[in-house]
Amino acid sequence: MNAPVASLPLLHVADLSLEFRTRSGTVFALENIAFSLNKGEMLGIVGESGSGKSVLAYSMLGISDGAARVTAGTAMFGGADLLKASEHELREIRGREVSMIFQSPRTALNPIRKVGHQIEDVLKRHAAVRGVDLRERAIDCLKRVRIPDPARRYDAYPFELSGGMCQRILIALALACQPSLLIADEPTTGLDVTTQAAIMELLSSLAAEQNMASILITHDLALAAQYCDRIAVMHAGHLIECGPAEEVLNAPHHPYTRRLIASTPHTAPSIAAMSPIPGNLPDLRRSDLPPCRYAGRCERFEAACNAAPLPEFAITPHHTVRCWNAE
Amino acid sequence: MNTKHLRYVLKENPITAVAFSVFSLFVLMAIFGPLIAPFDPLDSNAGPALSPPTWHNPFGTDSFGRDILSRVIVATRLDFGIALAAVLLSFVIGSAFGCAAGFWGGWFDRISSRLADTIMAFPLFVLAMGVVAALGNTVGNVIYATALINLPFYLRVARAESNVRREAGFVEAARLAGNHDLRILAVHIFPNILPPMMVQVSLNMGWAILNAAGLSFIGLGVRPPMPEWGIMVAEGASYIISGEWWVALFPGAVLMLAVFCFNLLGDGLRDLIDPRRRT
Numbered sequence: 001m002n003a004p005v006a007s008l009p010l011l012h013v014a015d016l017s018l019e020f021r022t023r024s025g026t027v028f029a030l031e032n033i034a035f036s037l038n039k040g041e042m043l044g045i046v047g048e049s050g051s052g053k054s055v056l057a058y059s060m061l062g063i064s065d066g067a068a069r070v071t072a073g074t075a076m077f078g079g080a081d082l083l084k085a086s087e088h089e090l091r092e093i094r095g096r097e098v099s100m101i102f103q104s105p106r107t108a109l110n111p112i113r114k115v116g117h118q119i120e121d122v123l124k125r126h127a128a129v130r131g132v133d134l135r136e137r138a139i140d141c142l143k144r145v146r147i148p149d150p151a152r153r154y155d156a157y158p159f160e161l162s163g164g165m166c167q168r169i170l171i172a173l174a175l176a177c178q179p180s181l182l183i184a185d186e187p188t189t190g191l192d193v194t195t196q197a198a199i200m201e202l203l204s205s206l207a208a209e210q211n212m213a214s215i216l217i218t219h220d221l222a223l224a225a226q227y228c229d230r231i232a233v234m235h236a237g238h239l240i241e242c243g244p245a246e247e248v249l250n251a252p253h254h255p256y257t258r259r260l261i262a263s264t265p266h267t268a269p270s271i272a273a274m275s276p277i278p279g280n281l282p283d284l285r286r287s288d289l290p291p292c293r294y295a296g297r298c299e300r301f302e303a304a305c306n307a308a309p310l311p312e313f314a315i316t317p318h319h320t321v322r323c324w325n326a327e
Numbered sequence: 328m329n330t331k332h333l334r335y336v337l338k339e340n341p342i343t344a345v346a347f348s349v350f351s352l353f354v355l356m357a358i359f360g361p362l363i364a365p366f367d368p369l370d371s372n373a374g375p376a377l378s379p380p381t382w383h384n385p386f387g388t389d390s391f392g393r394d395i396l397s398r399v400i401v402a403t404r405l406d407f408g409i410a411l412a413a414v415l416l417s418f419v420i421g422s423a424f425g426c427a428a429g430f431w432g433g434w435f436d437r438i439s440s441r442l443a444d445t446i447m448a449f450p451l452f453v454l455a456m457g458v459v460a461a462l463g464n465t466v467g468n469v470i471y472a473t474a475l476i477n478l479p480f481y482l483r484v485a486r487a488e489s490n491v492r493r494e495a496g497f498v499e500a501a502r503l504a505g506n507h508d509l510r511i512l513a514v515h516i517f518p519n520i521l522p523p524m525m526v527q528v529s530l531n532m533g534w535a536i537l538n539a540a541g542l543s544f545i546g547l548g549v550r551p552p553m554p555e556w557g558i559m560v561a562e563g564a565s566y567i568i569s570g571e572w573w574v575a576l577f578p579g580a581v582l583m584l585a586v587f588c589f590n591l592l593g594d595g596l597r598d599l600i601d602p603r604r605r606t
Binding site for chain 2: 061091096100102107109110111112113125126157159170173
């Protein structure tokens with residue numbers, strides 16, 4: 001593979017595998033995930049629910065279920081491997097270097113603490129701001145996410161704010177210490193379409209301002225297409241296609257990506273013209289999972305598909321696909 | 328919490344307003360008791376012995392000729408003091424242990440929960456009697472005994488409430504912002520379980536007063552001639568048959584009023600602490 005444009009990526013994940021040991025068997029939730037992310041870049045991770053998008057994001061921050069085990073791989077971030085960092089090291093990274101925003105902004109805020117104080121908590125924890133400055137800095141953070149009348153909102157409780165406003169507060173919290181990487185886990189799922197657009201505009205403009213890299217986890221291809229520089233498509237714990245957003249969308253190579261795009265509402269004139277993807281995700285507890293986990297649903301399946309472990313094919317230096325039969 | 332919220336809560340709920348005013352009356356009595364009492368509570372010349380209520384002795388006098396009104400007023404400080412100290416003790420220990428047990432689970436949870444079960448398996452008043460009898464007949468031991476029998480309730484409430492919140496979104500968010508467990512417990516979990524705990528505290532205050540008075544009634548804890556509601560009821564009990572009803576009635580009625588007031592206070596306290604309830 002050719003050398004990437006930037007000298008060193010901000011985040012480089014290689015060969016990541018993760019499993020959940022549950023009572024009903026081991027769930028092979030992630031297998032051989034590899035991607036990298038440059039400074040200032042926005043990567044969209046798309047896929048249907050259950051495909052492992054959120055697990056992937058959470059494993060970057062070392063927060064997983066007690067049942068989860070990272071069995072292989074590295075996630076190099078700023079010279080350190082996030083997957084092998086101690087709890088103590090991770091606490092220093094979380095909120096300062098890597099921040100996260102969530103799907104349901106209302107539950108991610110402490111219901112009985114003023115939002116201003118919640119922002120101050122982060123500043124106190126990571127930026128060592130004290131005393132009088134603290135309130136000013138917190139109000140600044142609110143101003144940056146374009147909350148009207150920030151000095152008054154400082155004293156508001158989460159239940160007094162709308163969902164979109166809560167999401168802005170959450171963004172303010174996440175960006176308070178100017179992290180170099182932001183992970184947004186379905187940040188707009190609970191919001192209506194107009195608010196959704198406003199939040200995404202805000203996120204991408206703030207990211208550009210701070211030259212911050214971000215990972216957008218979403219099941220909404222249209223959203224990812226609109227805002228992301230690159231798109232990674234996940235299916236059943238495999239990262240099956242990854243490349244520049246334009247390329248992935250206009251010239252998808254993996255059959256699943258094709259079907260995913262064909263099943264997105266805005267490309268079809270009516271519901272009848274939409275083409276759903278047949279079948280379901282395979283049961284990830286099976287120990288005899290085929291090398292290609294899409295094999296059971298694939299229209300281009302051939303016996304040769306399951307013959308050997310599935311390698312990653314580079315179509316261009318920045319566009320990879322995991323399929324023997326890619327077009 | 329400021330006066331604006333207090334005013335709002337009182338205006339919204341007249342019962343809370345009544346409870347708060349009765350409560351403040353009791354607090355005033357506890358603080359200024361000896362100053363506002365018309366007689367010395369131990370003075371046996373306040374009136375003729377066993378005099379029924381008169382203008383001179385509004386609650387009557389007991390068999391030693393002591394003024395019952397003065398004794399009831401002065402006793403407030405002791406009864407409230409015992410109840411407050413006991414509730415504070417069980418609140419602090421119970422919520423600390425309960426939070427830890429509910430948040431971390433594991434062996435600490437198992438041990439503390441079974442300990443609470445063991446305490447609750449005893450008839451609680453008998454347990455308190457046993458503790459005071461074994462440790463000695465002092466006010467301090469009445470407080471410890473009352474705290475001990477109240478402890479399981481705090482432990483249970485704190486454990487259950489923190490257990491449901493350990494998976495809450497804001498707890499996870501706090502962890503992802505780089506906070507360690509102790510800070511999450513102190514800043515995020517504990518303030519959130521405070522409203523339901525407050526209801527428990529208030530109900531428990533009434534119960535603790537009743538318990539302290541009950542112990543004195545059977546001759547444990549506070550000893551005569553010290554004025555205390557339980558002892559006064561005990562002293563008066565033997566005169567009810569002979570028609571001197573006022574000796575037992577007035578301290579008993581004040582005791583009842585105090586317990587009633589605390590029972591009403593619970594919701595108001597919760598409303599004051601929970602910002603979602605006062606808008």
